[in-house]
Amino acid sequence: MLSFILMFTLFFALADSRVRTSGRLIARPRIEKCNARPKHYLDKRTGHYYFFSGKTDYGSYEASWLDARNICREMCMDLVSLETSEENMMVEAVIKQYEVDDIWTSGRLCNFHGCDAPHLQPKNIKGWFWSGSGSSIPPTNETAPGWKDNPWSDTGFLSQFVSKPVPQPDNAEYLLQRSGVTIEACLSVQNNWYSDGIEWHDAACYRTKQFICEDSDVMMNFMKKTHPNFVLR
Template sequence: MLFFFRPFISVLKIYQFPGVVHLTHEGHGYLFSWEDPRTSELELSWMEAREFCQTHCMDLVGLETQEENILVKERLAKGNQSYAWTGGRKCNFEGCDRPDLKPVSVYGWFWVGSHKKLPPTTNRLDADWSNTGGLGVPQPDDREHRGGGPSEDCLAILNNLHSDGIHWHDIACNHRKPFICEDSDIVPHDARSEVPQLPVDMLFVWAT
């Protein structure tokens, strides 16, 4: 998978401006790509967005508390953004064959920046999946894959695109979107890791 994003590293050098933080919450800093004039029009694939965040010793945002989720959604609405990438990822690669991750569509979602699992997608109270989407069914629905396209393995926040308010949707990772970075305690030691190389045994259950 290196061939997918390595050529982009040289392009990332144009956008290196460490220290930029648009919001601080509970000791963590957040960077919203659309809030800086240098990246206000920049839209990247999920992997490219993660690489961007990592060059700033950050990672794609993990919405691990209700308060954090609300803050980020308010920022998306204030910026009049239609969508944005988060650090949500489906664990469907090598090493994800643990019994507690099955079925992956329900138990296999996690935040890449912290390696924490999301609640099961059947838990509609502790997560923020939309109740509808392109197929008119609750998220995640893997819509593109059902239609013969790529699997929808990455998590984005969509702003009322399906008349559903601002909520989480599973999206194919090759789509290009604005993105949100968050300080990560893991990135400085793992700044060049690809998602399939994450230590899956570090994933643990949602902390409420």
């Protein structure tokens, strides 16, 4: 057991050495990229278009959560926010069709300044939100209204060390290698990593994954204010 944990500690330490710490901010939209954005899927209810990075020139390229988000934002989009079961099923279908290991969403843990409000406690249950839309994510231990089941996995990496499954989010990487970088503060959809099907997991944001972008009302409104003659195509 001890040797196993030491092995993973070394692995994560090596991973830390490759992390970019440039202090970059989130990107702003660019007119030419907004109008050239890929449009793979359409939600007729919202009018939002989506695209999967694996169907574009990015191919098998994988990005950190922030890099992926900035790619989306430059196109008047953001990482996908799975606010409805229909969106979740769309992402599951993409993962199955293209046999993707995992993808980034805009899901984020509120673990920074201003996140100490009582209604966000405990953070691992009530402190998650969609950074793409600003909407809160229902408590991680509950099934949201309109959903058939809870999309968070009921198991994960830590389950192998104890007698019963440890549900997501479990912040496993941080517990093995404590640092500001290894906190599992971003939400990915993973493809059967723990024989659990396609489910939600928390993940360290520096990890690289493929991604799905979604039209962003926030980005579009920003463009309309800063470029009055802008027409999104």
